[in-house]
Amino acid sequence: MQHLTLKSWRLYSVVLAMLVLAALLIWRIASLQVLPDTDRGYQFLQGQGDARTIRTEPISAYRGVITDRNGEPLAVSTPVESIWANPQILLQNPKDWGRLAQALGWKKAELESRLTRYSGKEFVYLERHLPPQEAAAIIGLGVDGVYTQREYRRYYPAGEVAAHIVGMTDIDDRGQEGMELAYDAWLAGESGAKQVLKDLRGRTVKELGLIQSARSGRPLALSIDLRLQYLAHRELKKAVQEFGAKAGSVVVLDVRTGEVLAMVNQPSYNPNDRTSIHPASLRNRALTDVFEPGSTMKPLAVLAALESGKFHPYSVIDTTPGYVQVGRKTLLDPVNYGELDLTRIIAKSSQVGMTKMALAMEPNLIRDMYYRLGLGQGTGTGFPGEAVGVLPSYTKWKPIQRATYAFGYGLNLTVLQLAHAYAVLASDGEQRPVSLLRNEEEPVAGQKIVDSEYTSAVMKMLRKVVSMQGTGSRAKVEAYPVAGKTGTAHKADAGGYADNRYIGSxxxxxxxxxxxxxxxxxxxxxxxSKYHGGQVAAPVFSSVTEGALRLLQEPPRSAPNRLTVRKREPGDQVVGVTL
Amino acid sequence: MNKPGRGPLVLVVALWSACVVSALAVVSVTQQVRRNIDELESLRRESAELQVQWGQYLLEQSTWASYSRVEAKARRELNMHVPQVEQIILIDKEP
Known part of the structure; x- marks a missing residue:
């Protein structure tokens, strides 16, 4: 063992040196892996690793589809690509500008001026809402600093037919008009994002966590029936053109549910082509514009008269000599009708008869009736910009105010309010809230606001209006009995009523x-030349009603050909060939 | 000291190999999970893709089947018209 001890100091020093080296190594490893503040330590390494594998993936969400009551699409979002550029990068390679401008269909100078204008920025849109194929072609050029961004564009298959009620979105897919605006929060989708781990080939291997959950927009079913909507649109457009009118509206209301089955206006617009939209054509006039109704109020005033107990359907009022002096105004009938009962006052739309009736009643009764029927009140549709109308109340009623109220002047309303008020007449005095959305639970309970005895009396009078002797004979529908009332109102002008401008209803x-x-x-x-409600509006009513009832599968009342079917019984002789 | 029996050795070997087997199983399951997640991801992508296509077909369908187009075709090309009241036969069901 002597030779070992001799050189043991050398052995020990070598072992020591090895140990020190090993310790240094372990220290280095530990400092890299464990200690947080080391230069290029584990934080740096982890960051580098994550940068190569962890990706944030968007979770896309769509804006909800708007449909009509039968599920026909009225507004659908589809993806489009927007091309954007980072001017900081793009400005550095002018040699690519030519190719890029060509692909975009621009002049090179246009691109150059756009880039220099935004030279201080890092984001500029080059083109928005391109079809995915075109965007792919531009990205395919491989120009540095040009990127795409997926966006959604709203398409409206029904176009101008349902434009006013559906409304539209702006370029960033946010509601701008109509139901798109009213139910924006309901329809809007919220895209989310999640973190994922990707491998070398770009496959997702692990989901690390949700950054923000996506919420797709919910679908919305409107109350309108696109078939009726189209029919009303077609007939109204025809009438407005034929009579050279400034504007027009049609509302079709379901009596039993209070749903709006159709609501159209002229002028309309095409929501798919925003460049040609005129602001005046954007308004949903049936809801946002008020007008003085004129004679269409008379049946409602008569309803108040019947309810007061002072009048009954056969009460006779003497309208001779065909005019009546109220205050300083003279109210005229076209001719002297003589003695008329209430039914014929409505059928002839006699101003004098209505005035005499109104002046014989308590002043507030007619206004109260109008108010109960929904005039001067919001209909509760939630439609943006809906008008409430004006229904003034006076503490001291002048005779002229009482008289004009009875024939529909001195107050105003929307076309929807007018339809809503008549729906009470149609449903035996029950009132139901108006809805622009499809009612999921039927039937809708109504609130009784007028006794059905009075409403059915007024309905009988309204049937006379549509007869040959009435003012509304052109409203007749061949296969079904109808009831209604014409209205012709002078338009209010600066300092009074215009002589030659009318609203026919x-x-x-x-x-x-x-x-x-x-x-x-x-x-x-x-x-x-033609401005009477009976001339301009009644024919529209007739054609819309006839088509609508057929579409709603209402059997015609006056079919000349009828067959009756019954179950086959043992004794029956079979004559022809049956299928 | 007694000569150690073979029992403990067998136990160590068994535990060691169980440990190795379980480690390999973890590797294999992880791999499986990654594959499935990738598949899930591509199915999700496909579903989004199909959703987009559905929207486009919906638009296409409603464009071709728009009422104004159907009406124009029915009237002009097929020469159809709305039946007059005389042409309608009402069939009543016997009560």
Missing amino acids: FVGVAPADHPDIVVAVMIDEPND
Whole structure:
């Protein structure tokens, strides 16, 4: 063992040196892996690793689809690509500008000026809402600093037919008009994001966590029936063109549920082509614009008269000599009608008769009735910009105010309010809230606001209006009995009423024996020669009602050909060939 | 000291190999999970893709089947018209 001890100091020093080296190594490893503040330590390494594998993936969400009551699409979002550039990068390679400008369909100078204008920024849109294929072609050029971004564009398959009620979104897919605006929060989707781990080939291997959960927009079913909407649109457009009118509206209301089955206006617009939209055509006039109704109020005033107990349907009022002096005004009938009962006052739309009736009643009764029927009140549809109308109340009523109220002046309302008021007549005095959304639970309970004895009396009078002797004979529908009232109102002008500007209207109920729908038509400023509600609005009512009842599968009342079927019985002789 | 029996050795070997087997199983399951997640991801992508296509077809369908187009075709090309009241035969069901 001597030779070992001799050189043991050398052995020990070598062992010591080895140990020190090993300790240094372990220290280095520990400092890299454990201690947080080391230069290029584990934090740096982890960061580098994460940068190569962890990705944030968007979770896309769509804006909800808007449909009509039968599920026909009215507004659908589809993805499009927007091209954007980072001017900081793009400005450094001018040699690519030519190719890029060509692909975008621009002049090179245009691109150059756009880039220099935004040279201080890091983001500029080059083109928005391109179809995915075109965007792919531009990205395929491989120009540095040009990127795409997926966005959604709203398409409206029904176009101008349902434009006013559906509304539209702006370029960033936020509601701007109509139901798109009213139910924006309901429809809007919220895209989310999640963190994932990806391998070398770009496959997702692990989901690390949700950064923000996505919420897709919910679908919205409107109350309108696109078939009726189209029909009303077509007929109104035809009438507005034929009579050279400034504007017009039609509302079709379901009597039993209070749902709006159709609501159209002229002028309309195409929501798919925003460049040609005129601001005046954006308004949903049936809801946002008020007008003085004129004679269409008379049946409602008569309803108040019947309820007061002072009048009954056969009460006779003497309208001789065909005019009546109220204050300083003289109210005229076209001719001297002589003695008229209430039914014929409505059928002939006699100003004098209504005035005498109103002046014989308590002043507040007519206004109260209008108010109960929903005039001067919001209908509760939630539609943006809906007008409430004006229904003034006076502490001391002048005779002229009492008289004008009875024939529909001195107050104003929307076409929807007019239809809503008539829906009470049609449903035996029950009132139901108006809805622009499809009612999920049927039937809708109504609130009794007028005794059905009075409403059915007024309905009988309204059927006379549509007869040959009435003012609304052009509202007749061949296969169904209808009831309604014409209205022709002078438009208010600076300092009084204009002599040559009118609003012609017709509001009616069909079928009169078992009402399904209320149709209100308003034609604003038809030309001079034809302006009576019975001439301009009643024909629209007739064609819309006839088509609508057929579409709603209401059996015609006056079909000349009828067959009766019954179950086959043992004794039956079979004559022809049956399928 | 007694000569150690073979029992403990067998136990150590068994535990060691169980440990190795379980480690390999963890590797294999992890791999499986990654594959499944990748598949899930691609199915999700496909579903989004299909959703987009559905929207486009919906638009296409409603464009081709728009009422104005159907009406124009029915009237002009097929020479159809709305039946007159005389042409309608109402069939009543016997009560």
